[in-house]
Amino acid sequence: DQQVKQNSPSLSVQEGRISILNCDYTNSMFDYFLWYKKYPAEGPTFLISISSIKDKNEDGRFTVFLNKSAKHLSLHIVPSQPGDSAVYFCAASEGTSGSRLTFGEGTQLTVNP
């Protein structure tokens, strides 16, 4: 099942700089996209979401961009902080499928002090 793909297994950035995490999808029926953050031995924590009717959503240091024509979304974290170090998952759902989430593989973000 490759409907949601995160091609970078890891990303390392310096504290204070921008982190950009990318996600691609193939299912054109997806209409709601989410980013989750996960620490070891914990469940995914919701960060931010975007509906397919928008191309940008912002919440504090987190901004999600959606490019529907490219079937691509990205999460920008500015400025990055060491506490942001975690695995980040993108997920998608179809409105008709009762909110079932399809997850990407995850990207391990490391923010170095």
Add this chain to the structure above:
Amino acid sequence: EPEVTQTPSHQVTQMGQEVILRCVPISNHLYFYWYRQILGQKVEFLVSFYNNEISEKSEIFDDQFSVERPDGSNFTLKIRSTKLEDSAMYFCASTRFMNTEAFFGQGTRLTVV
């Protein structure tokens, strides 16, 4: 802040035994889910539950699996006869409405020996 709670945090069971994983979703949420993550793999959808019945299930959710909401607060996942390949982290999640952000519990690590 309201949260999804799961018990136990870790369960070890013999192959062929039945296990019940328990979850208390957020109290005013209407949709409930089980996901699992096998070590090194993606988070996978198992089943969604709404209005006291299964609304969707994946191909993983075969006859060995069942879900129940026995009272107004608990949501359980039962595996009737566990197999080695059922070893995984199992996450419960809930949403207030369809196609809104899902909140996840901290997970139950199931180890089948």
